[in-house]
Amino acid sequence: xxxxxxxxxxxxxxxxxxxxxxxxxxxxxxxxxxxxxxxxxxxxxxxxxxxxxxxxxxxxxxxxxxxxxxxxxxxxxxxxxxxxxxxxxxxxxxxxxxxxxxxxxxxxxxxxxxxxxxxxxxxxxxxxxxxxxxxxxxxxxxxxxxxxxxxxxx
Numbered sequence: 001x002x003x004x005x006x007x008x009x010x011x012x013x014x015x016x017x018x019x020x021x022x023x024x025x026x027x028x029x030x031x032x033x034x035x036x037x038x039x040x041x042x043x044x045x046x047x048x049x050x051x052x053x054x055x056x057x058x059x060x061x062x063x064x065x066x067x068x069x070x071x072x073x074x075x076x077x078x079x080x081x082x083x084x085x086x087x088x089x090x091x092x093x094x095x096x097x098x099x100x101x102x103x104x105x106x107x108x109x110x111x112x113x114x115x116x117x118x119x120x121x122x123x124x125x126x127x128x129x130x131x132x133x134x135x136x137x138x139x140x141x142x143x144x145x146x147x148x149x150x151x152x153x154x
């Protein structure tokens with residue numbers, strides 16, 4: 001390759017690479033701002049989590065069978081295949097008083113926001129990401145997951 005060809009390749013590819021890098025950074029910024037909960041949402045979740053638990057209210061809003069598939073694909077990496085928890089990652093859902101004390105709607109709202117490691121109720125020190133790290137989950141999907149998690153409770 002000659003010096004002229006080398007210069008020509010640099011002149012052609014450098015702007016393209018820079019443009020792609022700019023697009024990637026912009027897309028990452030948009031993605032991050034869409035999944036990061038607002039401070040009001042975090043404050044509301046902490047207020048709800050710190051409040052005295054209400055009597056358990058369960059609804060038949062979700063499909064436990066569909067929820068099992070979603071749970072295995074999204075939640076099992078931290079909470080275990082059967083919701084038994086994985087030390088240092090996700091809490092045991094089979095004996096969770098947090099789950100037992102909340103309605104399906106409250107649990108769906110919790111999953112939507114996740115839990116930051118700085119939350120005083122986070123005992124693992126590991127973040128629970130928004131929607132378990134799966135932003136594609138719909139509200140119906142979350143109700144299905146909650147319906148399945150209800151079946152795990154001992």
